[in-house]
Amino acid sequence: xxxxxxxxxxxxxxxxxxxxxxxxxxxxxxxxxxxxxxxxxxxxxxxxxxxxxxxxxxxxxxxxxxxxxxxxxxxxxxxxxxxxxxxxxxxxxxxxxxxxxxxxxxxxxxxxxxxxxxxxxxxxxxxxxxxxxxxxxxxxxxxxxxxxxxxxxxxxxxxxxxxxxxxxxxxxxxxxxxxxxxxxxxxxxxxxxxxxxxxxxxxxxxxxxxxxxxxxxxxxxxxxxxxxxxxxxxxxxxxxxxxxxxxxxxxxxxxxxxxxxxxxxxxxxxxxxxxxxxxxxxxxxxxxxxxxxxxxxxxxxxxxxxxxxxxxxxxxxxxxxxxxxxxxxxxxxxxxxxxxxxxxxxxxxxxxxxxxxxxxxxxxxxxxxxxxxxxxxxxxxxxx
Numbered sequence: 401x402x403x404x405x406x407x408x409x410x411x412x413x414x415x416x417x418x419x420x421x422x423x424x425x426x427x428x429x430x431x432x433x434x435x436x437x438x439x440x441x442x443x444x445x446x447x448x449x450x451x452x453x454x455x456x457x458x459x460x461x462x463x464x465x466x467x468x469x470x471x472x473x474x475x476x477x478x479x480x481x482x483x484x485x486x487x488x489x490x491x492x493x494x495x496x497x498x499x500x501x502x503x504x505x506x507x508x509x510x511x512x513x514x515x516x517x518x519x520x521x522x523x524x525x526x527x528x529x530x531x532x533x534x535x536x537x538x539x540x541x542x543x544x545x546x547x548x549x550x551x552x553x554x555x556x557x558x559x560x561x562x563x564x565x566x567x568x569x570x571x572x573x574x575x576x577x578x579x580x581x582x583x584x585x586x587x588x589x590x591x592x593x594x595x596x597x598x599x600x601x602x603x604x605x606x607x608x609x610x611x612x613x614x615x616x617x618x619x620x621x622x623x624x625x626x627x628x629x630x631x632x633x634x635x636x637x638x639x640x641x642x643x644x645x646x647x648x649x650x651x652x653x654x655x656x657x658x659x660x661x662x663x664x665x666x667x668x669x670x671x672x673x674x675x676x677x678x679x680x681x682x683x684x685x686x687x688x689x690x691x692x693x694x695x696x697x698x699x700x701x702x703x704x705x706x707x708x709x710x711x712x713x714x715x716x717x718x719x720x721x722x723x724x725x726x727x728x729x730x731x732x733x734x735x736x737x738x739x740x741x742x743x744x745x746x747x748x749x750x751x752x753x754x755x756x757x758x759x760x761x762x763x764x765x766x767x768x769x770x771x772x773x774x775x776x777x778x779x780x781x782x783x784x
Contacts, residue, residue, distance in 0.1 A: 458730030522600030541594030595658030597626025
């Protein structure tokens with residue numbers, strides 16, 4: 401994502417500053433649980449409940465350039481010579497990334513990062529201009545914030561509660577904690593700089609009646625900061641149910657979390673609660689999609705892909721193909737990514753980004769070559 405990096409001298413007067421003066425720029429998340437333990441008359445019983453809904457997910461990624469390796473200490477460096485202790489040689493073969501001794505969740509795509517699970521999906525877009533700075537690594541920032549965000553959501557959902565204690569998801573507070581942990585992880589003795597947008601959707605539910613046994617309705621807690629986007633589609637009606645609103649400081653400089661940025665989750669993230677239905681599709685995407693495809697093209701592409709899947713196209717299924725189930729979300733994500741890539745790599749195409757640039761008085765033609773990240777999630781009822 402070639403966009404502006406926020407610097408100390410522009411933070412003090414961020415809105416009036418014109419664009420031309422700036423530098424261009426699969427672990428699963430467990431659902432809400434309470435735990436049953438043996439109890440005495442003086443001890444409350446802690447209960448465990450399996451949520452009635454879950455996501456079936458798929459993802460597709462296209463990077464405009466190969467992702468940069470994560471720096472130490474997040475990735476073990478290879479052994480430098482035969483004089484190194486033999487006990488370090490096993491680390492040189494482990495190319496997985498770790499933070500605080502834990503495998504970093506999600507996937508890196510250029511400067512983007514995505515995460516999928518039964519209860520939470522997310523897409524972060526690191527500001528690629530940091531790659532020109534010493535110590536800059538936007539891809540690391542995007543991945544770490546998403547890792548800590550998913551982890552905090554899981555911890556909050558799995559916290560032990562008494563039977564009468566109400567649980568309300570709070571993904572913004574979880575994102576705030578993730579932001580703070582990322583600052584700590586990239587600070588002394590390390591010094592890795594970067595910024596990233598953040599968007600995600602946590603699946604929960606509400607009861608139609610006050611009683612705990614009332615029928616459940618799926619409910620999304622959608623968080624957004626910046627210009628990545630969550631869309632909710634109802635394929636059977638070819639209808640858009642919801643989409644996030646992009647947040648900008650100015651054109652091509654979205655709100656972002658990280659080095660020198662004034663934005664924070666508590667102050668700037670937007671949380672929306674959206675009632676959905678079974679078989680609705682949730683898309684979490686970086687701006688590599690929405691800068692190259694108009695909204696109606698995204699809807700048409702997803703609906704067409706689901707119809708093809710139901711007709712037997714798109715590969716082997718793991719069960720009923722209706723509505724994109726049984727593995728269809730992988731096909732949906734791949735088809736949408738391919739459609740965005742066609743425009744992104746066409747210097748003569750018409751694109752939403754080109755249209756917005758022209759409105760700003762900038763000379764621009766064709767698609768916007770960028771990292772393209774797509775997560776597609778189908779809301780289905782839990783059989784367990």
